[in-house]
Amino acid sequence: MSTTMRDVALRAGVSINTVSRVVNNYGEITEATRQRVMTAISELHFRPNTLARSLVSGKSLSVALIIPQITDPFFPDVALGIESIARQHGYSVFQCNTEDNAQQEMGYIDALAAKQIDGIIICGSRMDTEQLSKVSALHPLVIVGRSPQHNAAVISICHESGLFEITSHLIRLGHRVVGHVGCSVGSGVERTEGYRRALREHDVAVDERRVVFTSRGAIDDAREAARRLLIQSPEVTAVSCFNDLVAIGVMQACADLGRRVPDDVAVVGFDDIALASLVTPALTTMHVPRFHLGEMLMDLLLRVIADEGIHEEHLYVESELRGRDSCGARRSVAWSPAARENKERKSNGDPAAAAPLEP
Amino acid sequence: MSTTMRDVALRAGVSINTVSRVVNNYGEITEATRQRVMTAISELHFRPNTLARSLVSGKSLSVALIIPQITDPFFPDVALGIESIARQHGYSVFQCNTEDNAQQEMGYIDALAAKQIDGIIICGSRMDTEQLSKVSALHPLVIVGRSPQHNAAVISICHESGLFEITSHLIRLGHRVVGHVGCSVGSGVERTEGYRRALREHDVAVDERRVVFTSRGAIDDAREAARRLLIQSPEVTAVSCFNDLVAIGVMQACADLGRRVPDDVAVVGFDDIALASLVTPALTTMHVPRFHLGEMLMDLLLRVIADEGIHEEHLYVESELRGRDSCGARRSVAWSPAARENKERKSNGDPAAAAPLEP
């Protein structure tokens, strides 16, 4: 067992209380005794027992980060931002992967409550709105990326408007038959809705046969789903996707079927994970500032913890179009004069790279 | 504040002790009182306070995972394996990113000790051998990927023999001028040594001007380093790398300098992160079973925790050659008849894919 305040007190010839005072810089002490205590502390390598401290204070100085899949490259960046702010404030972070399983997510929340966690951050929850409300009523909680009203603190990525923007981008490039590979869980619903709105607002027909879904947003699933889409609706000239991983699956499906990207099919993603700029062709996508999102999440959680009681607050992180090569030139189209010029440049970059669209 | 055993005891009309008994299935109790307590527990939603429990038991049921960079795709897989086993045994995992900083690493260890952590897993430590020994003497510790003797429990990736194997693979393909982009920290030293041994054992001259280093094993650094290498030693026809990220940096540098991969320069990586099979050309690399490594680490840590006292044990995880496209055909070389055949196939796959080499 490690050394306790008792040991230090004995060694320094003072009471336990005095030790506590110097450890916490509280009350008044003679410089002499403070020194005696200090040396005793360092001689014995004393570290206050956080457990005992937490037991009396009621604060454990630890929070939990619940994510569906740490292996999805989206989350590590967020996790790093969270940990960075947490560290600065003396908080530790429990890592909780739910493996996309709502059951496991609830199991974690239960276990964490028993651990006297001070707060919880949930990214990409697999629970429903009602469950989240309940959790929010019981624990300081910050969630990311769901609809606004949870009587909770939430930071949203602009899913709907993001997919609206990038799908609009495809339409402006001249595409009239735009498919979509979505995700049936989490933020997938909102993102797909943005796709639909873009088509509607630009008077492009929405045909639900050109919309397919993956259940996990993983590359392999997407490859299969995209294969179905491209075979059933070979007329699509562009595909907007739930996220970058899905987009990469779509590009693989294109390769499988002998369709060239971007010449035959333009593909766009979402999130701008590192992978997006490394695949060939480099993926046009919406950049989401993930590290910063993590920082915002932890900052907000600290405020929620400080306020006792329900803390309703809703923030947004803006995403930003990153034009690359995967939706480069469009085949000649009467509609857009720009398309002609683009054709000359072949797939040498997306026009948006030069002139980003306004939101 | 949450409900305590006291509350339950009051409600059920029994003593606190009795509640403790039913919660922990210990001692003998009448079925009647057990039921009374059980209903009180569920009515009040009682969860035992882990902090208090830990304070008396001396075990916190939580461990820490220390890694240099969660954003390096190598680590999330390991983390997932660790968490998977940890969960099964009721342990929680603290996430600790050191940002490649030994100082921060030590800071974490200090803080964790105060948190009464039951054990620590360190991947890719930035501390030196002596510091690690000290830590190992103080806490149940498992480390990964350093030299055998730390009077600690360690699981090693076969760095040296892995790079030996893959570099040998390049030589067998006919390459006689093989460069190397290494990493100056962590396991980089051993890996580079494997590269050197491969050259020596195959009677290929080792020329240190063809060896350059990155300080972090990141893509951008590697791109710069490789640029230097390719300009200073344009005669190299193959490059073996510290890891996949570095290999990708090397491929980028090749693109920058107009050298084609694999036609002009063959490139091989290490680790087989998801990215490796997604870049173009797909990267030939050594596959490291990361999830399984994570499982082994946590299993071992549990044994270390069970044994009190120093636990010396040394396990290995084998890596395995994954032949892909990045070191495909070799230009005609008198030495190897196979090279000729390969030439016909162009870069349609690495020979190793069909016939993996024996270790």
Place this chain on the structure above:
DNA sequence: TTGTACGCGTTATCAT
């Protein structure tokens, strides 16, 4: 300025 005593929520030893 310093020490005493009690409580945080639980487990465990000893009575009853």
Place this chain on the structure above:
DNA sequence: ATGATAACGCGTACAA
């Protein structure tokens, strides 16, 4: 079979 009671290590009114 159940109930007092004393730890576990620390914070903090309150007393000295």
